[in-house]
Amino acid sequence: MDRREVIIYVAVFLFTLVMLWNDQSIILVLGVVLFTTLIAFTIHVIYPMAWETRMNRLDAFLRNKQHKPYIYIFYATANRLDEEVEQTIEKLMSDPRASKSTKANYQAAYGSYRKDMFTLRKAVREMRRSDYRTYYETILLTEEGNSERARAHLTSIKKEWMRFALLAEIERRLNHLEQAAEYASKAIQASRGVNRYIMTKEAERYYTKEQLAQ
Structure with missing residues (x-):
């Protein structure tokens, strides 16, 4: 796992904690996390590959x-x-x-x-x-x-x-x-x-x- 991937995962984790701390809906939190992860994966893996x-x-x-x-x-x-x-x-x-x-x-x-x-x-x-x-x-x-x-x-x-x-x-x-x-x-x-x-x-x-x- 390279540095950029570590930074992305840490950022997503912290963002999830903040949303949960503010009593956001679990469904909303999961949706945002999945969407953010998909965007990050596209930018850092799919784009260079394809x-x-x-x-x-x-x-x-x-x-x-x-x-x-x-x-x-x-x-x-x-x-x-x-x-x-x-x-x-x-x-x-x-x-x-x-x-x-x-x-x-x-x-x-x-x-x-x-x-x-x-x-x-x-x-x-x-x-x-x-x-x-x-x-x-x-x-x-x-x-x-x-x-x-x-x-x-x-x-x-x-x-x-x-x-x-x-x-x-x-x-x-x-x-x-x-x-x-x-x-x-x-x-x-x-x-x-x-x-x-x-x-x-x-x-x-x-x-x-x-x-x-x-």
Whole structure:
């Protein structure tokens, strides 16, 4: 728990005590507390996860979330921190509250990260039908060298950043670096939050700033 979260929880607690001290209705107190907590959660968790675009803010947000493995996994994988990826995945997979489909998503991300096609293929079979499943199915086709099938398969994906990211990977594997960099740049521009962070870190490993700026 970081300092801002502590401050928020303490403030909510004190505010609750003041309201109760002034004989406010329990229903009113609970309503205000829930509303305040929801606003705070949106500002400090949902917004950076889903909408933030500033890399420095995203980096600071993700780096300080070691205590929340479902968030920290994005930082560990994006920065290729192998040991921390292993530890974080172990925590996520051992969480009894996570559903089978949620664990399949974690396992697919891990398989893709490790280039472990057996693990990825097994995880994909257990994933619910979604853009994410199609995304990983396309990765499998790409890894198998079926670039044309992969290109056709990804057309059903609704998320623009996913399509561009996959096209960038296909073109990169074909050694079409100029086209790949162009797609990678489009993937970054089309993404927000942690997805933008991951896309940016991935692009930085393969392309120069000049290539991405074209």
